[in-house]
Amino acid sequence: MTDPILSARLHHDLPGLPLDVTLNSTTGRLALFGPSGAGKTTVLKLIAGLIRARRGELSVNGEAWDNPEGRKRLPAHKRRAAIVFQDNRLFPHMSVQKNLNYGHAADGARSLDDIIAFCGIEALLERSVHTLSGGERKRVAIARALAASPNLLLLDEPYAGLDRASTTQLRHDLRRLLDEMEIPHVFVSHHIEDVLVHASEVTLINEGRDVGSGSPQEVFASDAGQRLIGEADETVAAGPMSILRATHIKSSSIEGLEAWELENGRHLLLGARGARRGHCYMRIRGADVSLSLTYPEDTSVLNVLPAEVASLEPAGGFVDVRLDLGSGLFLTARITSYSATKLRLTPGQSLHAMIKSAALTG
Amino acid sequence: MLAPPTPEEWTAVILSLQVSAMATLGALPFGFFLAWALARWRFPGKTLLSAIVTLPLVIPPVVVGYGLLVLFGRNGFFGETLAAIGMRLPFSWGGAALAAAIMGLPLMVRAIRLSLEAISPELEEAAASLGAPPFRRLLTITLPLAAPGFITGALLAFARALGEFGATITFAGNVPGQTQTVPIAIYTLLQSPGGEIAVARLAVLSLIVALAALLASEWLARRLAPRRGEPAS
Numbered sequence: 243m244t245d246p247i248l249s250a251r252l253h254h255d256l257p258g259l260p261l262d263v264t265l266n267s268t269t270g271r272l273a274l275f276g277p278s279g280a281g282k283t284t285v286l287k288l289i290a291g292l293i294r295a296r297r298g299e300l301s302v303n304g305e306a307w308d309n310p311e312g313r314k315r316l317p318a319h320k321r322r323a324a325i326v327f328q329d330n331r332l333f334p335h336m337s338v339q340k341n342l343n344y345g346h347a348a349d350g351a352r353s354l355d356d357i358i359a360f361c362g363i364e365a366l367l368e369r370s371v372h373t374l375s376g377g378e379r380k381r382v383a384i385a386r387a388l389a390a391s392p393n394l395l396l397l398d399e400p401y402a403g404l405d406r407a408s409t410t411q412l413r414h415d416l417r418r419l420l421d422e423m424e425i426p427h428v429f430v431s432h433h434i435e436d437v438l439v440h441a442s443e444v445t446l447i448n449e450g451r452d453v454g455s456g457s458p459q460e461v462f463a464s465d466a467g468q469r470l471i472g473e474a475d476e477t478v479a480a481g482p483m484s485i486l487r488a489t490h491i492k493s494s495s496i497e498g499l500e501a502w503e504l505e506n507g508r509h510l511l512l513g514a515r516g517a518r519r520g521h522c523y524m525r526i527r528g529a530d531v532s533l534s535l536t537y538p539e540d541t542s543v544l545n546v547l548p549a550e551v552a553s554l555e556p557a558g559g560f561v562d563v564r565l566d567l568g569s570g571l572f573l574t575a576r577i578t579s580y581s582a583t584k585l586r587l588t589p590g591q592s593l594h595a596m597i598k599s600a601a602l603t604g
Numbered sequence: 605m606l607a608p609p610t611p612e613e614w615t616a617v618i619l620s621l622q623v624s625a626m627a628t629l630g631a632l633p634f635g636f637f638l639a640w641a642l643a644r645w646r647f648p649g650k651t652l653l654s655a656i657v658t659l660p661l662v663i664p665p666v667v668v669g670y671g672l673l674v675l676f677g678r679n680g681f682f683g684e685t686l687a688a689i690g691m692r693l694p695f696s697w698g699g700a701a702l703a704a705a706i707m708g709l710p711l712m713v714r715a716i717r718l719s720l721e722a723i724s725p726e727l728e729e730a731a732a733s734l735g736a737p738p739f740r741r742l743l744t745i746t747l748p749l750a751a752p753g754f755i756t757g758a759l760l761a762f763a764r765a766l767g768e769f770g771a772t773i774t775f776a777g778n779v780p781g782q783t784q785t786v787p788i789a790i791y792t793l794l795q796s797p798g799g800e801i802a803v804a805r806l807a808v809l810s811l812i813v814a815l816a817a818l819l820a821s822e823w824l825a826r827r828l829a830p831r832r833g834e835p836a837s
Contacts, residue, residue, distance in 0.1 A: 292729045318732040331730035335748050344744070345734025390734045 245304060247426045248272065248394065252288045252308075253297040261285070261450040266443075270426030273441030273458075275434070277474040281450040282430040283328070286396045289428065290325050291318035302394050303426075322347075323394040324387035328402050330379045332371040338382050339367040342389050350391030352423060360419050361385040377408035384416065388423065395420075395427040401436060413439055432474040434462070438485065438523040446470050458523050459485050463572050482528035482562050482574040489521045499544070499599065506569035511544045512602045524602055528562060528576030534594045535585060543596040549573065551591045554582065563587060565595050609805050615781050616789040617809050623697065623785055624765035627704035628758050631712055635757060638709075639716035644725070660771075661710040668706060669774025672699070676775075699776040700783040704768045708761030715760055719753020720746070752828045759821040763814060786810050 248267040254260070261281045265272065274282045287293045289300065291307065294315065300308040302323070307316045324345065332341050346354055358364055361381045366374065374382065380400060387395055400416065401409040417439050420427055429440045437444055438458055445455040446466055454466045461467045462485040471483055488502035488510060499511045502524070510524070538546060549565035552572065556562075561582040563575045573595055585593075609617070641647075642654055660668050676683045676693045686693060693699040723746060731741045747754075769787040776783035778792060790806050793799030 287729075290733050292732065317737075318729075319735050319737045321733075322735050323733060324735075325730070325733045327726070327730060329726075331726055333727060333730075333745060344731065345736065347735070386734065396733075 246301075248289075248302050248428065250289065250300040250308075251298050252285060252295050252300065254284065254288060254293065254295055256281070256284060256450075259284075259450050261288075263445075263447065263450070263452045265428075265445055265452065266455070267426070267428070269442040270424075271420075271429075271440065271442040272427070273429045273431060273437040273444045274447050275431060275437050275444050275461075275474065276447035276470055277432055280447045280474075282432075282447050283398055285447065286325060286398055286428065286430055289394070290323040290396055291316060291321050292325075305393075321394075322390060322392050323396055324390045324392035325396040325398060326380075326383050326387050326400055328398045328400075330383040332374075332379060332382060332386070334371060336371070337367070338363065338369050338371060338374070341371065341382060341386050342367075345386060345390030347389070347391035350389065352388070352391075354389055357385050357388045360415075360422075361388070362415065377404055377412060380404065380408075380412060384419075388419070388425070392425065395425045397427060397429045397440075399431055400429075401431075401433070416440070434471055434475050434483075434525065438525065448473075457487070459487050459571075468574075481557075481560075481576050484526045484528070484531075484573045486524045486526065486571060486573070487521060488524050504567070504571060506567050506571050508547055508567070510597070510602065511599050513599055526573060526597055526602065528574045530598060531565075531573060531575035532596045533563065533575055533577060533581075533585065533587075534596060537594055538596060541596065542598075544599045545597040545602075547573070547595045547597070549593060549595045551587055551589050551593065553589055554587060561587075565593075567595075607801070607805075609809065610802070612780065613789070613802060613806055613809070616784055616786050616806065617813070619697075619781065619783075620766055620785040620787075620810075621813070623700045623704055624762050624768075626701040627708060627765040628712075628762045630701065631705040631709050631761055632754075632758060635709055635712035635716055635761070636754075638713045639720055639753075639757075642713070643717045643720035657713050658710045660707050665707060665768070665770025666774050669703060669771035669776075672703060672706070672771065672775040676702075694775060695777040695779060695783065697776075697782050700772050700785060703771040703775045704765035705761075707768050707771055708764040711760040711764055712757040715757030716750065716753045719750045719756075722753075723749045752825055755821060755824050755828070759817060763817060766810065766814060766817075 246266050246268050247270040248265060250265040252261065252263050259281055261284055263285055274285060276282055284293065288295050295308055297310070298308050299310050306314070307321055333344065336344070342354060342358065358367070361384055363378070363381050363385055366378055366382065371379065371382065384400070401412065404412065413436065429436065431437055441458060443455065444458050444461045446453045446461060448470060454461050454464050462471060462483065468482055486504055488504055491501045491503050491509070496511070499513060502510050502512055504510060547567055549567050552564040552566045554561055554563055556579065557576065559579055560576050561579055563577060563582070565573045565575060567573055575595060638657055642650065673694060675681055676686065678687065693702060727745050728741045731745050736744065767787060768785070769791070772783065772785060773788055778784055778788050784792065786806055790803050793803045
């Protein structure tokens with residue numbers, strides 16, 4: 243087994259919110275997902291040493307930061323766990339350049355110039371932080387944290403308060419940056435899209451407790467995961483959602499589409515955007531999946547996956563049909579009770595699941 | 605037209621400036637410490653400490669002077685200790701500075717405390733997470749951001765010291781060249797026949813000094829003001 247990059251058992255008594263969270267990360271790409279007020283930010287502060295844990299154990303890269311007795315405790319400035327705060331916390335009495343210099347570690351793996359270029363803030367260096375836009379501030383905050391050459395980078399809702407265009411651009415840049423710099427990070431968000439872009443491991447946090455952890459695919463397929471998606475992410479429409487990991491294969495022979503391979507070897511076709519390569523997590527809403535007992539010959543739907551009914555769960559006037567796609571992959575379809583009765587669905591039944599390409603987001 | 609001030613009058617003005625400057629500088633470390641404790645720490649008796657620090661502002665200055673006499677007089681608690689090392693505060697230059705410092709302290713603490721409270725500890729947290737140890741955080745984040753509060757606090761204390769009368773005359777007396785500051789000199793001159801012209805000269809001089817101090821602080825405050833606070837995004 244690989245040594246964990248981060249291993250933590252954190253306990254803290256906040257007024258009104260007792261916190262008891264266990265975290266493990268072997269990949270260094272961990273996301274904490276949960277609704278607002280669940281205690282995610284507090285977990286980051288406990289890791290950074292800005293709040294003293296009542297009890298707990300914390301080690302990062304094999305180094306003990308908090309020990310079980312709570313006696314030996316590494317102070318925050320020696321941990322070098324740089325936080326990108328939700329509200330940035332740029333130093334108001336310093337220029338952008340001085341903000342960057344503040345924590346700059348000369349022995350860092352990257353030069354400050356590299357980081358500035360990476361973050362795309364060359365033009366801002368002499369500016370006062372007061373004159374920056376929201377997106378610019380966030381970039382400076384990220385660059386400042388990276389310049390400190392942190393052992394661990396903690397990102398607290400980095401896209402909060404940014405408009406959609408800035409978020410998309412920054413998310414893309416940050417993903418590339420973190421991949422290239424190979425800095426272990428913990429990412430806090432209540433948007434599933436952020437988690438899917440940034441994390442290989444997810445821990446669900448709700449009401450101060452960890453309620454599930456594993457790969458995004460596993461975690462979001464679980465009951466707790468499905469419930470929290472609905473509670474936490476107001477941008478997600480109601481209803482079940484499935485997460486499937488897919489690997490980009492090639493631009494397909496059909497113009498304007500690209501092919502992605504699921505872990506069970508099946509292919510999905512997706513409208514080409516040319517931005518992403520490698521792998522991604524696809525989000526498929528239950529309402530975008532339809533079912534057919536026979537192989538659908540005449541249909542505009544491009545993605546047809548053979549499946550077996552695993553379980554049926556009534557949900558109001560609907561039925562959530564959990565489908566086994568093989569190789570441990572599951573997909574949930576939400577169909578009307580009327581359709582379920584008409585198709586006489588029973589567990590174990592074989593059928594075909596259809597997903598519109600236009601509904602797929604990766 | 606007023607004649608130029610006499611050497612005695614200049615002595616009073618210069619003594620006033622010296623005593624006030626000494627009182628302000630001497631009070632600054634204490635003022636900072638008290639303001640820091642009141643702004644940042646939680647401890648039992650905090651409200652009481654806050655009230656005690658404010659007391660000189662609300663009780664008659666003569667009572668403060670009397671209290672100082674009790675504490676620092678020949679038989680006072682601190683007086684005996686100081687006498688042992690050959691120091692005597694009552695009716696001395698140092699005593700005038702001490703009285704002025706005590707009277708100015710509440711205003712100084714209030715101003716510094718307000719400015720410390722306005723700095724969010726979150727900026728220090730950010731600095732800590734970037735690897736800055738506590739002393740560096742104090743020097744590079746807290747003190748620069750609190751600078752306007754220090755200037756305001758120091759100026760208020762200085763102005764209060766310039767005008768100090770009751771506690772000074774009670775504790776330090778009325779010794780020309782030693783403890784006879786401008787207000788005490790004016791009071792003395794008013795008691796003696798024919799002193800009106802000198803009183804007018806001293807009044808004008810103290811007006812000029814006070815105005816200059818105020819203008820200097822306005823200028824400093826304006827220079828430092830735009831550096832504070834991050835506007836909402």
